[in-house]
Amino acid sequence: MEGGHVITIDALGTGTIERLLERAEQFAHSDRDEFRHVLRGNVMAPLFYEPSTRTRCSFEIAARRLGMDVIYFDADVSSVTKGESLWDTLQTLEAMGVNVAVLRHPRNDVYATLPGKLEMRLVNAGNGTLAHPTQALVDWLTMRQTFGTLYGLTVAIVGDVRHSRVARSNIAGLVRLGANPIVSGPDVFRDAEVECVAPYVPFEEALRDADVVMMLRIQRERLEENLAWEMDDYLHQYGLTEKRLELLKSRAIVMHPGPVNRGIELDEAVIEHDRSRIRQQVANGVYVRMAVLEYVLGRGMDREAHDQAGEVLPLR
Amino acid sequence: MEGGHVITIDALGTGTIERLLERAEQFAHSDRDEFRHVLRGNVMAPLFYEPSTRTRCSFEIAARRLGMDVIYFDADVSSVTKGESLWDTLQTLEAMGVNVAVLRHPRNDVYATLPGKLEMRLVNAGNGTLAHPTQALVDWLTMRQTFGTLYGLTVAIVGDVRHSRVARSNIAGLVRLGANPIVSGPDVFRDAEVECVAPYVPFEEALRDADVVMMLRIQRERLEENLAWEMDDYLHQYGLTEKRLELLKSRAIVMHPGPVNRGIELDEAVIEHDRSRIRQQVANGVYVRMAVLEYVLGRGMDREAHDQAGEVLPLR
Amino acid sequence: MEGGHVITIDALGTGTIERLLERAEQFAHSDRDEFRHVLRGNVMAPLFYEPSTRTRCSFEIAARRLGMDVIYFDADVSSVTKGESLWDTLQTLEAMGVNVAVLRHPRNDVYATLPGKLEMRLVNAGNGTLAHPTQALVDWLTMRQTFGTLYGLTVAIVGDVRHSRVARSNIAGLVRLGANPIVSGPDVFRDAEVECVAPYVPFEEALRDADVVMMLRIQRERLEENLAWEMDDYLHQYGLTEKRLELLKSRAIVMHPGPVNRGIELDEAVIEHDRSRIRQQVANGVYVRMAVLEYVLGRGMDREAHDQAGEVLPLR
Numbered sequence: 001m002e003g004g005h006v007i008t009i010d011a012l013g014t015g016t017i018e019r020l021l022e023r024a025e026q027f028a029h030s031d032r033d034e035f036r037h038v039l040r041g042n043v044m045a046p047l048f049y050e051p052s053t054r055t056r057c058s059f060e061i062a063a064r065r066l067g068m069d070v071i072y073f074d075a076d077v078s079s080v081t082k083g084e085s086l087w088d089t090l091q092t093l094e095a096m097g098v099n100v101a102v103l104r105h106p107r108n109d110v111y112a113t114l115p116g117k118l119e120m121r122l123v124n125a126g127n128g129t130l131a132h133p134t135q136a137l138v139d140w141l142t143m144r145q146t147f148g149t150l151y152g153l154t155v156a157i158v159g160d161v162r163h164s165r166v167a168r169s170n171i172a173g174l175v176r177l178g179a180n181p182i183v184s185g186p187d188v189f190r191d192a193e194v195e196c197v198a199p200y201v202p203f204e205e206a207l208r209d210a211d212v213v214m215m216l217r218i219q220r221e222r223l224e225e226n227l228a229w230e231m232d233d234y235l236h237q238y239g240l241t242e243k244r245l246e247l248l249k250s251r252a253i254v255m256h257p258g259p260v261n262r263g264i265e266l267d268e269a270v271i272e273h274d275r276s277r278i279r280q281q282v283a284n285g286v287y288v289r290m291a292v293l294e295y296v297l298g299r300g301m302d303r304e305a306h307d308q309a310g311e312v313l314p315l316r
Numbered sequence: 317m318e319g320g321h322v323i324t325i326d327a328l329g330t331g332t333i334e335r336l337l338e339r340a341e342q343f344a345h346s347d348r349d350e351f352r353h354v355l356r357g358n359v360m361a362p363l364f365y366e367p368s369t370r371t372r373c374s375f376e377i378a379a380r381r382l383g384m385d386v387i388y389f390d391a392d393v394s395s396v397t398k399g400e401s402l403w404d405t406l407q408t409l410e411a412m413g414v415n416v417a418v419l420r421h422p423r424n425d426v427y428a429t430l431p432g433k434l435e436m437r438l439v440n441a442g443n444g445t446l447a448h449p450t451q452a453l454v455d456w457l458t459m460r461q462t463f464g465t466l467y468g469l470t471v472a473i474v475g476d477v478r479h480s481r482v483a484r485s486n487i488a489g490l491v492r493l494g495a496n497p498i499v500s501g502p503d504v505f506r507d508a509e510v511e512c513v514a515p516y517v518p519f520e521e522a523l524r525d526a527d528v529v530m531m532l533r534i535q536r537e538r539l540e541e542n543l544a545w546e547m548d549d550y551l552h553q554y555g556l557t558e559k560r561l562e563l564l565k566s567r568a569i570v571m572h573p574g575p576v577n578r579g580i581e582l583d584e585a586v587i588e589h590d591r592s593r594i595r596q597q598v599a600n601g602v603y604v605r606m607a608v609l610e611y612v613l614g615r616g617m618d619r620e621a622h623d624q625a626g627e628v629l630p631l632r
Numbered sequence: 633m634e635g636g637h638v639i640t641i642d643a644l645g646t647g648t649i650e651r652l653l654e655r656a657e658q659f660a661h662s663d664r665d666e667f668r669h670v671l672r673g674n675v676m677a678p679l680f681y682e683p684s685t686r687t688r689c690s691f692e693i694a695a696r697r698l699g700m701d702v703i704y705f706d707a708d709v710s711s712v713t714k715g716e717s718l719w720d721t722l723q724t725l726e727a728m729g730v731n732v733a734v735l736r737h738p739r740n741d742v743y744a745t746l747p748g749k750l751e752m753r754l755v756n757a758g759n760g761t762l763a764h765p766t767q768a769l770v771d772w773l774t775m776r777q778t779f780g781t782l783y784g785l786t787v788a789i790v791g792d793v794r795h796s797r798v799a800r801s802n803i804a805g806l807v808r809l810g811a812n813p814i815v816s817g818p819d820v821f822r823d824a825e826v827e828c829v830a831p832y833v834p835f836e837e838a839l840r841d842a843d844v845v846m847m848l849r850i851q852r853e854r855l856e857e858n859l860a861w862e863m864d865d866y867l868h869q870y871g872l873t874e875k876r877l878e879l880l881k882s883r884a885i886v887m888h889p890g891p892v893n894r895g896i897e898l899d900e901a902v903i904e905h906d907r908s909r910i911r912q913q914v915a916n917g918v919y920v921r922m923a924v925l926e927y928v929l930g931r932g933m934d935r936e937a938h939d940q941a942g943e944v945l946p947l948r
Contacts, residue, residue, distance in 0.1 A: 033357035040665060041664035041665035041697075042664070045689070053389070053390075054412075056388075057387055060387045061387060061412050061413055065357075065413075069696045071692045072388060072688075072692065072702075074685075088892070089685065092685070092890065092891075093689065096686075096690055096917065097664070097693055097697075097918055258408065260404070279407065279411050282408050282412060283411045283413075286413055348674070369705070369724070370724050370728075373705065373730075376703045376704065377728050377730070380675075380703075388704060574724065575724070595727045598724050599728065599729075
């Protein structure tokens with residue numbers, strides 16, 4: 001079996017990214033039942049060591065549309081602290097015939113702590129503040145559906161860039177795909193490493209420059225505890241209000257990885273605005289994850305000749 | 317796609333109710349595998365914001381017998397308080413391709429707080445003290461299987477009528493179907509609004525009049541905290557003992573929506589008595605929910621010409 | 633429908649055990665999709681009143697490979713205390729069309745408290761310290777794959793024998809299958825009743841005699857609270873270190889029911905050693921449980937003529 005893990009955007013060849021997006025686009029136009037045979041008999045285990053509704057459901061629906069079995073796995077948060085126990089879990093599930101583990105985990109170094117090789121495929125559904133590759137693919141598919149290509153697009157990523165795995169995975173790929181990522185938001189959320197690749201631009205200037213405005217989710221706890229800001233202040237200073245939409249170029253769109261804090265990052269009215277692609281992102285979540293599941297199991301599309309054969313553990 | 321939400325009994329046409337019961341009766345006599353193709357490729361999400369074993373399992377089994385995918389959804393009780401977040405959840409699941417959300421929720425006004433329209437279908441699996449339409453359909457199917465018709469039956473609903481969504485949904489339909497609902501039980505559980513439609517009758521008189529005795533579940537907390545009754549007292553005064561069964565008409569039956577508090581509402585021996593239809597109610601739960609799932613997705617039976625096209629949100 | 637419950641090893645005929653192992657061996661060499669039709673339309677409910685990852689996942693994967701529906705059941709630990717409520721749950725699930733309940737429960741007498749008969753089949757996935765029959769079958773399949781037969785094998789079971797349902801189920805069958813079980817470990821974990829059948833042998837002598845060394849899982853709480861031992865001491869005195877492997881016969885193998893406490897029962901290096909069959913046990917878990925599910929539903933193999941028709945409740 002070909003295929004490989006999908007852990008970071010960096011390890012995916014650019015050609016592979018393009019083909020994943022094309023395949024996802026095919027799925028977007030397919031009947032519900034058309035691809036049930038593709039991964040029939042394969043087994044997916046969702047290993048969510050952080051809470052998730054939308055990513056988990058999205059992967060589960062994707063898996064079933066490809067005919068996979070999805071087993072119930074209750075990630076006991078108390079047993080997460082050691083990488084060792086995760087490794088035992090993965091080996092056990094692999095021995096039982098689980099082909100794909102979809103893993104969400106709070107630690108940045110979770111993949112580096114896995115000591116050996118797995119036959120089973122891993123798909124990263126978000127780890128720490130580091131990577132969320134399938135969300136980035138979802139965002140790019142959504143941009144492509146609007147603009148036809150990512151080449152030359154200015155993508156303004158706004159908000160808590162420092163703690164955002166969505167931002168990091170997006171920026172890692174956008175540059176390679178010929179887009180121009182920029183970042184904005186409060187000083188406390190700036191990140192020097194990110195800004196080596198994606199320059200910081202003051203908020204309203206970023207809105208004027210952008211073809212895509214990607215608003216990040218703010219964690220209320222951070223606002224309240226560390227910053228002692230009122231939430232209303234945040235919307236006022238760095239939120240996307242209906243008023244600020246007027247600054248955007250005529251064809252510019254608004255995105256958000258969800259779930260939205262209404263009235264904090266986004267005004268209520270912006271969510272349902274014509275420019276908003278938030279609902280389309282959710283729908284694309286299923287199609288992209290179908291393409292990724294197919295890919296990690298070595299099915300459904302030719303692999304790029306000079307692509308790495310996926311990622312190999314250990315990652316250290 | 318035709319079909320509509322099923323939120324209250326009031327919004328279902330009488331002809332639709334009759335056809336749902338007929339269809340459920342067909343399912344009751346079918347093979348396990350006979351209807352796997354009917355809703356294949358459709359996706360059901362169980363959204364249970366109150367604990368439930370029997371209703372949840374019953375819907376899940378019904379969905380699978382029709383070939384639906386059932387996804388796992390962990391309702392985080394802490395995020396329920398605002399209708400807003402439920403609305404976001406529903407919109408998100410809809411965008412992912414979930415067709416039917418089966419919702420149990422503690423609030424009476426939960427549907428009224430939903431601000432807009434959904435393509436996805438909602439099935440009310442119990443909300444607050446207000447409505448539990450599928451349980452009422454289950455009860456009516458069970459009555460019909462015994463008596464052939466509901467027309468002219470006296471149905472005595474006994475116990476905590478005031479807090480019972482089962483009582484309210486039953487009474488709403490029984491009157492329209494030509495039955496005579498009456499209520500009984502302790503004064504503290506009486507409800508003036510209910511008694512406009514279903515007159516109050518002293519307990520033993522109600523038992524003598526009834527064709528169907530429907531005992532409601534008592535919440536122990538209410539007994540102990542508010543009433544300072546002993547549970548034995550309750551059985552003695554308002555429970556259905558083997559002795560009291562002798563008051564019933566020769567063909568009268570006993571029902572209970574479950575789970576039973578043995579020795580509180582019902583004597584141990586009454587549960588397994590020939591007159592008891594409790595187990596049959598559980599079995600009918602699956603068949604009725606199959607009919608309802610098919611109905612909301614606009615399949616499997618002709619809709620009544622002058623029936624409303626299901627319920628439409630917002631309900632205010 | 634033939635078939636019966638699988639609650640203890642004692643109630644399985646020796647010929648039935650042999651045929652279950654043969655059938656499991658067939659499943660071990662089958663394609664993932666080959667047996668999807670066998671139990672199609674049947675419904676399995678996992679009732680886990682104690683936490684479990686590997687046994688639960690193993691049963692779920694087995695059920696799906698046979699085409700069963702697996703429903704989600706959240707065992708509310710708070711409602712377990714009375715056998716009565718479990719009985720209500722089982723009757724309710726049976727009435728809904730659940731065919732097989734896979735039950736893990738903390739009480740030794742859980743099956744004895746069930747007051748009546750069930751059409752539905754029960755499979756014991758571990759109860760109290762008493763029985764874990766499918767794990768024993770897994771262990772025997774693993775031994776057979778190495779040695780061809782169990783006849784004449786010396787099987788050393790080492791560790792907390794007193795509290796081990798795995799030990800009890802193994803010993804019950806090994807004697808009947810012609811093997812020689814012996815036990816070893818600290819004095820505080822010895823059990824007089826077990827030693828009537830499986831003699832106690834000092835640890836290093838047991839290692840020298842054994843064809844199979846089965847190390848039991850130690851519950852850390854017991855070590856720390858009751859024994860006031862350091863964990864390092866345990867490995868030093870009764871753990872299987874790489875050094876001690878040298879005492880074993882040339883063909884002897886090492887087993888463990890999992891999950892392993894690394895560095896307590898087993899040295900890290902022993903887990904991955906050539907002699908270790910731990911991963912093979914996990915894989916066999918799925919195949920054995922497929923055979924058991926098929927068996928309880930009366931499918932897939934001829935029953936032994938003079939075999940009891942499974943176990944019958946009540947067991948008192």
